[in-house]
Amino acid sequence: AILDQAKKQEQKKNDQEALNLYTEAAELYMEARIVNPVPMRSKLTTKEKEILKKNSCINGKKYLPWNEIDLKEIFTYDKPFLYRSKFGAWKRPSLIMNRPRMITMISSTTIRQDIVSDCSFVASLCVSAAYERKHKKQLITRCIFPQNEVGQPKYNPSGKYVIQLICNGIARKDGILMCTFSSNKDELWPSIIEKA
Incomplete structure (x- = not known):
């Protein structure tokens, strides 16, 4: 919601308000990552690698x-x-x-x-x-x-x-x-x- 508000303010050329909202969104995101970190495993199984490679295309772009x-x-x-x-x-x-x-x-x-x-x-x-x-x-x-x-x-x-x-x-x-x-x-x- 905050990010959407920031985009709207940017479209209206309210640059300072847009920057404040973008900053708030980024800070909330960082707080959420600290509270709910995504666990990373060092090794994936062969099947997991195959699935991830097969699903590497998002919105027509390969990752x-x-x-x-x-x-x-x-x-x-x-x-x-x-x-x-x-x-x-x-x-x-x-x-x-x-x-x-x-x-x-x-x-x-x-x-x-x-x-x-x-x-x-x-x-x-x-x-x-x-x-x-x-x-x-x-x-x-x-x-x-x-x-x-x-x-x-x-x-x-x-x-x-x-x-x-x-x-x-x-x-x-x-x-x-x-x-x-x-x-x-x-x-x-x-x-x-x-x-x-």
Whole structure:
């Protein structure tokens, strides 16, 4: 109900009220997750894996089960020139940034919305960043891979990043064109999270 109210306020261009309602919805969600955590098992049976793979299609989009081996792959794309008319060229962060890093500092104030971005998503991203920073709970940083030895997302010179999503009780992966970005010119996390 609160989320619906926030969307209505956003449609009416009442941005501050919409942001307040999105923030309230996010806080209620986080409280509910603490009270009713979803238990995660480390091993699934073969039958469970088959069922989950068969049911990986939601609203016409595939959400394949998480696979640790994916983190070791170098990113390749089978249609490398699909967006060239909009972007000019695909480049690794190391070619356009002085010192690329996944996260400089989690902050809601560094996120910049692209013209094609979803405002409610960007608002949610801002709320999540502010929550993580204030409460020291990994909402954003725990789902970005690869990670360093202390569980923090790290820059991958090979270009392969994976966002771990939880769907039907297990970790999943996805891949979508990036749009949101950070005002910290060498920081990647808003784009990587929005990509998921």
